[in-house]
Structures are given as C-alpha cells and as structure tokens.
Amino acid sequence: MAAPWExxxxxxxxxxxxxxxxxxxxxxxxxxxxxxxxxxxxDVVNYAPFTLLPSAVPSALFEQAYAVQQDFNLLVxxxxxxxxxxxxxxxxxxxxxxxxxxxxxxxxxxxxxGLAQSVFLGINRSDYMFDSGVDGTPALKQIExxxxxxxxxxxxxxxxxxxxxxxxxxxxxxxxxRLLPNNPSKGLALGIAKAWELYGSQSAVVMFLVEEVQRNxxxxxxxxxxxxxxxxxxxxxxxxxxFEKGSLDDAKRLYMDGQEVAVVYYREGYVPKNYDQQNxxxxxxxxxxxxxxxxxxxxxxxxxxxxxxxxxxxxMLEQLLPxxxxxxxxxxxxxxxxxxxxxxxxxxxIAARAIADxxxxxxxxxxxxxGNNLYGEELKQxxxxxxxxxxxxxxxxxxxxxxxxxxxxLLRAHSPLRVSECISELGIFGVYVxxxxxxxxxxxxxxxxxxxxxxxxxxxxxxxxxxxxTPYLV
Ligand code: ADP
Ligand code: MG
Numbered sequence: 001m002a003a004p005w006e007x008x009x010x011x012x013x014x015x016x017x018x019x020x021x022x023x024x025x026x027x028x029x030x031x032x033x034x035x036x037x038x039x040x041x042x043d044v045v046n047y048a049p050f051t052l053l054p055s056a057v058p059s060a061l062f063e064q065a066y067a068v069q070q071d072f073n074l075l076v077x078x079x080x081x082x083x084x085x086x087x088x089x090x091x092x093x094x095x096x097x098x099x100x101x102x103x104x105x106x107x108x109x110x111x112x113x114g115l116a117q118s119v120f121l122g123i124n125r126s127d128y129m130f131d132s133g134v135d136g137t138p139a140l141k142q143i144e145x146x147x148x149x150x151x152x153x154x155x156x157x158x159x160x161x162x163x164x165x166x167x168x169x170x171x172x173x174x175x176x177x178r179l180l181p182n183n184p185s186k187g188l189a190l191g192i193a194k195a196w197e198l199y200g201s202q203s204a205v206v207m208f209l210v211e212e213v214q215r216n217x218x219x220x221x222x223x224x225x226x227x228x229x230x231x232x233x234x235x236x237x238x239x240x241x242x243f244e245k246g247s248l249d250d251a252k253r254l255y256m257d258g259q260e261v262a263v264v265y266y267r268e269g270y271v272p273k274n275y276d277q278q279n280x281x282x283x284x285x286x287x288x289x290x291x292x293x294x295x296x297x298x299x300x301x302x303x304x305x306x307x308x309x310x311x312x313x314x315x316m317l318e319q320l321l322p323x324x325x326x327x328x329x330x331x332x333x334x335x336x337x338x339x340x341x342x343x344x345x346x347x348x349x350i351a352a353r354a355i356a357d358x359x360x361x362x363x364x365x366x367x368x369x370x371g372n373n374l375y376g377e378e379l380k381q382x383x384x385x386x387x388x389x390x391x392x393x394x395x396x397x398x399x400x401x402x403x404x405x406x407x408x409x410l411l412r413a414h415s416p417l418r419v420s421e422c423i424s425e426l427g428i429f430g431v432y433v434x435x436x437x438x439x440x441x442x443x444x445x446x447x448x449x450x451x452x453x454x455x456x457x458x459x460x461x462x463x464x465x466x467x468x469x470t471p472y473l474v
Contacts, residue, residue, distance in 0.1 A: 187445025
C-alpha cells in the first residue's frame with residue numbers, strides 16, 4: 001500500500017524545494033499554531049507541524065471508518081443516557097481515580113437535580129490505526145473515541161490544499177487531483193449551529209470554553225469563523241471567567257457578563273490539570289445549566305477508556321443498541337482486544353500475560369491528551385508493581401496495534417529535514433444533535449490523518465509527536 005512517490009523520497013533537491021513550497025503553502029492556507037514561547041499571542045506564529053507528503057491509506061478501510069461513524073454517534077449518545085451502565089462500568093475506576101470520580105459526582109448531582117438541558121450536541125472523533133495482520137492484510141482497529149475537545153478539525157480542513165500544491169511541484173498533478181476535499185470545521189459548525197437554533201434564542205451566544213494556554217487557537221478560530229458566517233455570535237471564555245462572571249437564572253439559563261449562552265463548546269476540561277477548586281465549581285455551574293453542553297458530562301464519561309474496554313465484552317453492544325444488529329456488527333469489527341484489570345481472576349490472568357509478553361499490549365490509564373500510555377519494558381515494570389494492588393483498576397490493557405511503516409518527511413518549525421519511518425492514525429469526526437429523545441442530526445463530518453515517526457509509541461499533535469497529514473487513498 002505504498003504511495004506512488006517512493007521515487008522522489010531520495011531526490012534531495014526536489015525534496016528541499018517541495019519542503020519550502022510546503023511551508024509557505026501551510027502559512028498561506030492558515031495551517032498555523034502559536035509558538036511555545038508566546039502561546040497566548042498571535043504576533044509571531046508558526047506553521048503547525050505536518051508531513052511533506054500525503055500518506056497512503058487503504059481506501060476500503062477509509063470507507064469502513066466513515067461507514068461506522070454514525071453508529072458510533074448513536075452508541076456514545078446511548079451510553080450518555082444510560083445511568084446504570086455508566087454507574088456499573090465506572091464503579092471500580094472511581095474508587096481509585098479521583099478525576100473520573102469527580103466528573104462522575106457532577107454527573108450524579110445533575111441527574112438528581114433533574115436535567116435542565118433538553119438539546120444535546122455531540123462532537124467526537126473516532127481514531128484508528130491500520131493493523132497489519134499475519135498475512136499483511138491491513139485491518140481497521142479503533143484506538144479510542146474522543147468525546148470531548150476533539151481537535152484539529154479546523155487546521156486539517158486546509159491540509160489537502162497544502163499537499164495538493166506539494167504534489168504538483170513534484171510533478172504529480174494527477175495524484176494531486178485525487179486528494180479528497182475535507183472540511184470538518186464546517187461539519188462541526190453545522191452541528192453547533194443546529195444546537196444553537198434548537199435552543200431557540202436569537203440573541204444567545206455560543207461560548208468556546210478554552211484553555212489558559214491557547215497555542216492551538218487557529219484550529220478553533222476556523223470553527224468560530226464558520227459560526228460568525230452564519231451570524232451566530234461566539235465568545236471565548238476560560239473556566240476562570242465562568243467562575244467569576246457566570247450565573248444561572250431561575251430557569252437555569254446560563255449568563256456570562258449578562259449575555260445568554262445557548263451552547264458551551266468545551267476545548268478544555270478533559271485532564272486533571274485543567275481544574276482547581278474554582279474550575280470544578282465553574283464546571284458544575286455549566287453542567288447544571290440549560291445551555292447545550294458539547295459534550296455534557298455524561299458524554300464525556302462515555303468516552304473514558306474504561307467504558308471503551310467494557311464495550312468489548314460479549315453482548316454489551318447489543319444491550320446498548322437493541323435492535324441494531326448491523327450497527328453492532330460494524331462497530332465490533334473495529335475493536336482490538338481490550339481487557340479489564342479489575343481485581344479478580346480475569347484481571348490476574350491478563351496481568352500475568354502482559355507481564356510475560358509486554359510487547360503485545362498497551363497499558364492505558366484513564367487519561368486523555370497523549371503521552372500517558374505505557375509500553376514494553378515500562379509496561380512490565382509498572383504492572384509488576386501494581387498487579388496485587390487495587391491501583392491496577394485505574395488502567396486498562398489493550399492489544400498493541402502494529403501498522404506497516406512508510407517513509408515520509410515530518411515538517412516542524414526549527415527542525416532539520418530528514419526522512420522518517422512513519423505510522424498514521426486516522427480519525428473520523430462525528431457530529432450529532434438530539435432534541436429530547438429525537439435524533440435530529442447524525443453525521444460523519446470529515447477526517448483527520450496524523451502521522452508520527454515509529455520511535456514514538458505515544459502522543460498526538462498537541463503533544464509535539466504526531467503531525468498533520470492528508471490521506472492518499474490506495
Ligand atoms: P489519548 O487519550 O492519550 O490520546 P490514546 O488511546 O489515543 O490516548 O493513545 C495515545 C496514542 O498512543 C495513540 O495516538 C497511538 O499513537 C498510541 N496507541 C494507543 N493505543 C494503541 C494501541 N492499542 N496500539 C498501538 N498504539 C496505540
Ligand atoms: Mg488519542
């Protein structure tokens with residue numbers, strides 16, 4: 001499944017010229033990031049890291065990933081409404097993981113009070129790798145589904161244009177014309193706009209809940225601009241601002257500085273370091289409100305690694321999606337082996353297997369954002385240490401996916417140009433809107449391909465490991 005430009009990879013003058021065209025094209029197209037030194041100012045910006053060339057993706061697997069996205073949307077939405085399932089599934093985790101426990105407590109508190117929110121908006125991204133089987137046939141395997149703050153839909157809306165130009169410069173016009181158009185920022189904005197409309201107040205705004213450190217602002221701005229183009233006002237606020245200036249009225253309408261908020265779109269709030277006591281209070285205020293949260297806290301919990309692992313148990317998908325056998329089959333086909341480390345015989349057995357053969361597995365804590373998983377020797381050491389303690393329930397085990405590497409150049413500001421052996425991860429954006437019990441929108445909204453050098457086991461684009469890419473279907 002090699003891409004048809006192996007020939008140019010060793011042609012140094014051609015590569016150098018293409019790289020300089022690529023960087024300027026990225027700047028022109030707005031594939032941008034603020035700098036590490038000045039993450040909250042746009043005076044000086046960098047291009048976001050990306051591959052010089054598109055990466056080959058098997059078209060059948062690409063189509064499979066798109067075809068299952070609406071099913072995943074339904075599944076996440078069903079889990080978020082299933083209090084018993086979340087309670088049962090997360091029971092062991094919340095005993096040992098304080099972060100998940102706090103999220104869970106807010107979830108329960110809001111349910112006890114009675115949900116004020118009646119319109120629900122989900123924006124997720126289901127990520128996959130292409131596992132090379134024993135006979136070399138690649139298979140689509142889900143890495144995880146991100147149900148909060150799934151990023152890079154904005155920036156990746158412009159990467160095909162950049163790669164198209166690079167291919168043309170390299171004399172590959174025919175290949176350039178085959179790159180697929182891709183605009184997740186529009187798809188995401190259409191979901192937000194629909195939720196805003198159903199909320200039903202012309203003067204209400206959409207609030208992006210943003211980080212203290214905002215390096216990836218351009219990714220978000222692209223979605224914001226799509227909303228402004230539809231005459232929907234957007235404000236950007238941090239948890240701190242909500243703590244200081246947010247309030248609810250008697251009908252639990254949310255106000256910021258006197259402005260009513262229809263939709264809260266979280267680009268923050270998914271890791272413990274996003275919260276101090278005030279931020280937890282702000283989160284609770286938002287969750288109690290009538291505003292459409294993207295995601296509501298139940299949907300955030302539906303995206304935990306523990307939930308992912310429980311879904312792989314026989315019969316579980318059937319319970320959650322009754323009467324939808326085809327959807328269940330499509331979803332299950334993407335699952336890799338996932339294993340519980342809960343205290344008991346099942347957990348003991350798999351822990352022993354992983355210690356004996358660590359390269360077959362990945363050890364994952366209940367965390368998001370990259371750089372948390374354990375592999376190989378480190379997996380073995382940690383698991384040996386915690387195998388007899390309840391602490392092990394804060395992790396899950398997963399089969400390690402082993403994709404076929406391909407060569408590419410990773411372009412990063414201030415980094416030398418050199419060829420790397422790379423593997424890619426394909427993400428499909430899902431968007432859905434539910435009003436009461438009725439699904440009014442359920443879509444796949446575009447894709448994201450991220451590529452990294454094989455020496456890095458873990459980590460995404462924001463973590464400085466993976467870079468943006470464009471799929472070239474083969
Ligand atoms: P996070 O929430 O931190 O993004 P992920 O489950 O996506 O957690 O894991 C982070 C990265 O680790 C992935 O982007 C991928 O590169 C790598 N990874 C995760 N699971 C596997 C797996 N089963 N096999 C191989 N690599 C994996
Ligand atoms: Mg991930």
